Amino acid sequence: MSNSPDAITVKNLTMAYGDYTVMRSLDFQVRRSEVKVIMGGSGCGKSTLLKHLIGLEQAAVGEIYYGDEPFVPDTPAAERIRRRFGVSFQSGALWSSMTLEENVALPLEQYTRLSAAEIRDVVDFKLSLVGLAGFGHRYPSELSGGMQKRAGLARAIALDPHILFFDEPSAGLDPLSSRRLDDLILQLRDALGATVVVVTHELASIFAIADTALFLDVESKTALCDGNPNDLIDDPDTDPKVRQFLTRGDRDND
Numbered sequence: 001m002s003n004s005p006d007a008i009t010v011k012n013l014t015m016a017y018g019d020y021t022v023m024r025s026l027d028f029q030v031r032r033s034e035v036k037v038i039m040g041g042s043g044c045g046k047s048t049l050l051k052h053l054i055g056l057e058q059a060a061v062g063e064i065y066y067g068d069e070p071f072v073p074d075t076p077a078a079e080r081i082r083r084r085f086g087v088s089f090q091s092g093a094l095w096s097s098m099t100l101e102e103n104v105a106l107p108l109e110q111y112t113r114l115s116a117a118e119i120r121d122v123v124d125f126k127l128s129l130v131g132l133a134g135f136g137h138r139y140p141s142e143l144s145g146g147m148q149k150r151a152g153l154a155r156a157i158a159l160d161p162h163i164l165f166f167d168e169p170s171a172g173l174d175p176l177s178s179r180r181l182d183d184l185i186l187q188l189r190d191a192l193g194a195t196v197v198v199v200t201h202e203l204a205s206i207f208a209i210a211d212t213a214l215f216l217d218v219e220s221k222t223a224l225c226d227g228n229p230n231d232l233i234d235d236p237d238t239d240p241k242v243r244q245f246l247t248r249g250d251r252d253n254d
């Protein structure tokens with residue numbers, strides 16, 4: 001059976017920096033239009049996994065497929081596949097010398113043949129999708145942290161991506177802004193029909209947005225589980241480390 005090109009399959013993936021192995025033998029799938037959260041303690045390899053999924057790092061062992069196509073960084077096929085990605089990284093700051101409009105317009109000017117008027121329309125639409133209609137003339141420094149994150153999202157969705165990747169989207173935000181960003185991620189998934197992969201260790205976000213969550217364990221260097229976070233908490237067979245993580249240790253004595 002052929003997979004949707006927007007589904008991701010990871011087979012026997014080992015990730016390493018030189019001699020240092022970060023994670024071994026990861027096997028999991030992200031289904032089309034699913035929100036998959038990658039979770040785990042600090043330094044377990046969440047960002048590293050994201051970098052492998054978008055082709056910034058190469059697998060030490062194993063394979064990543066988009067649909068039925070193998071994804072090997074720095075190949076023409078990978079470049080074609082990457083055109084379907086929208087990426088919003090923790091460090092993916094906006095260009096400070098450009099207004100929001102100019103920031104969001106940049107990928108459209110680079111990768112499409114749209115006219116200036118058409119680009120303006122798309123930029124207006126994308127800014128309105130993230131609740132920033134009317135703020136296009138502002139510079140990033142004139143926005144709050146939450147607004148900057150949303151502007152980063154507007155840029156990430158400029159080219160109508162089929163697959164969205166977020167690294168710690170709500171880092172540094174107050175709980176209310178963080179909640180709004182979670183809602184926005186779900187709205188974008190619904191509006192674009194996109195597959196979404198999110199790295200986060202914010203519990204509230206995990207429960208708010210994850211269809212499934214993959215837990216990376218720094219000690220065993222493997223994934224301990226992959227499932228809906230509510231089901232994982234209720235399932236007595238879930239690894240105790242995962243239950244502890246999801247309950248902040250509150251159910252240690254269950």
Ligand SMILES: Nc1ncnc2c1ncn2[C@@H]1O[C@H](COP(=O)(O)OP(=O)(O)OP(=O)(O)O)[C@@H](O)[C@H]1O
Nearest residue numbers: 017020022040041042043044045046047048049201
């Ligand atoms: N470029 C690199 N070269 C060598 N080691 C690296 C590099 N990037 C990350 N590491 C190491 O790989 C491990 C995983 O790092 P990674 O940033 O993927 O973890 P993380 O789960 O995203 O952490 P956090 O939640 O703290 O952001 C860490 O031990 C880190 O020190």
